[in-house]
Amino acid sequence: MKKTFSLSLLLVTSAFINPCFAAGQHSFALSHYGAPSDTVTKATEFMAKRANELSQGRITIHLHPSNELGSLDTQIDAVRMGTIDIVVGGNPYYTGLNEELNLLDLPFLFQDTQHVAKVLNSQIGSELLNSLEKSGLKGLAFYEVGFRDLTNNKKQIKSVADLAHLKIRTTPNPAHIEAFRAWGANPTPMAFNEVYFSLKTGLIDGQENPIHQIWNNNFHETQKYLSLTHHAYTVAPMTMNLDRFNALDEEDQKILLQAAQDGAELEKKLNIEENKLNLEKLIQYGMEVEYTPDTASFQAGAKKAWDDYAKKFGDQVIQQIVGMK
Template identity: 35%
Template sequence: MTISLFGKTFGTTMAALVVAMSVSSGAAAATTLRFAHPTPQNDLQHKLAEKFKEEVEAQSNGDLKVQIFPNGQLGNDAQMIDGARSGIIDITLSGLNNFTGMVPEAGAFELPFMFADSAAAYQALDGAPGQEVMDKLPALGLKGLAFPENGFREITNNRGPIREPADLKGLRMRVNNSITLNNMFERLGANPQQLPVAELYTALETGVVDAQDHPLGIVVSFNFNEVQKYLSITNHAYSALLMVMNQKRFDSLTPEQQQIVEKAAADATAMQRQMNGEQTEAMIKTLEDEGMKVNRDVDTAAFQQAIQPVWKTYIDQNGDEMIKSIQSVSDTEPRS
């Protein structure tokens, strides 16, 4: 990974951080929390940040302020997470997959076809399995606040509809840093290539990659429909987000302020999850209206059968304790 990921040079990122810190230090009468996230302002992740800001500032009577930095202004996901660990950034929001290098067991949540629907994912994330992940974060300098929703991942490409595993064969597929998803696409015959999301539009436009997978909200907010012809509703993996805060910064707040921050994170997450669910069909219609060809006739059973070795690889590397924990509290059926 280079320091120019997400189209940001190191100098630009540091300049933004200096500005953020100077703004924060200038507010003598209030504590300012710097909240960075990777998506554009039309994305639901930004709506979550705005809701969090509104509630924190209102409930603290202005003693706490929240300054939002959207669209990767303070760096790529890895840089923002590092910034939150070091305290340069106070709060960040990123895909759970971006934490699996530090908490490998969390990769179980992104195993293909782990969850039948969002409700099953919420049961696991808001229950004991999710808490197991949260409990590992303080040792990394982080306080876990909530698991907002990125959503079920769908596949877009420029070759044709994806209906069965063979349809992926030979596709140059952009993937994130999730080991399980990389393994899945490689297993299905695609050619996975890791790219940061900020570089993906150009990569699709220029033909560096043919295809990608993301939840619908990301497809819409990053305008991938402009450079992709086909959308297949595969629901092949559920992607959670993780909202974290610098642990020392959290500990420096009063107990009352800590409760305000935690409640605001929970309320903003509930709102964002609800909005995402309500807007799913509308997003599909928008993409269709703008010219994408959408298919839902996906042979899910064939995909589930084909990815069995991906589950085995995860278990060989990490054990099956987290999988069993997830299955014990959700409606998930075992696939391993």
């Protein structure tokens, strides 16, 4: 009921979000999850500026951060329907459209940012991004949420045994849910914009997100312990309504793709810088940090998630990715 209402609201307001195009002029609404201070906000602001500059003013992008147009599920559905033009959302929110995308969320699949770049810039990355066209979405670029770390308010996570019975918010991705279940936790998927309140009220014990997300969304106000597990990497595809993209002339298509990629590259650089700065802020705030958790103890649960994926899609691509590191 809530989702239906949200979509109806978007349909009613679409005339305001997507004004009619004058000849040669294009105005697009871009929605995302990031807080005003988050790197995805800075990156999409840069993308909008680049698109406007490269098109000599023909393309204007209006930004809607902080999930102000609804949950990510609602935003992605709205882009498919054409009531929002462009969205940036974590990969787990796309996996309902194409289960093969679960590949990118497998725990401990990626070693570091260089390994991620090799994969996403390869044919594997291109094919996964292009696979969304079957769902009416044009993949413009891979933005990122980043490498995920664990926080909670009960105890420090030094090994997988410390996760036992903790209620941890996860994404809706089956690979995440099954991994945390195998690790002994009680995985609790929920919308990102509900996490802070749920932590504050004790509805959940902890959550898992990159350092910049933990700081920019004030999760440190409710969490005592941080463990740098880097247990999974999350991409955040930027997608556009496919029909709207195809309606553009070739030059403007190239401009949007270039501007989107420029913004994605900026975001990745900002995340490296801000994760270092924000970790120091979290420590100064009083969070206790486990720098070297026993990640080997997580491997059995990670392998189960890999095996579950391989049963559906085979392990050929998994092995190709492992071989790229």
